[in-house]
Amino acid sequence: MKNDLKERRADRGESQADLAAAVDVTRQTINAIERERYDPSLELAFALAEHFDCAIEDIFEPE
Template sequence: MKNTLAQRRAERSWSQEDLARLAEVSRQTINSIERGRYEPRLELAFRLAQLFDCAIEDLFAPR
């Protein structure tokens, strides 16, 4: 799954640690999502979309 997490995070000048704290996950989880090694569960995808004030489809798309 492709995602725009790193770009959106950079637009807000958030580190992976900042986003992890806000999303209540580990920094390693954010890193794995950004690298495409881990696909988040729906609950986390909703939480991330809420943090970025966008739709889940704006963050994640099939390859």
């Protein structure tokens, strides 16, 4: 699934570790999502959208 997580995170000046801590996952999980090697659970997608104050569809788009 395509996403712009890396760009959103960079715009806020957050590291992968910062974002991981904010949504209670590992840095490796954030890295895998950014590299489009892992699709997050619905729960994690909601947490990421809440963190960035947007809708899930603003971050993720199906291929």
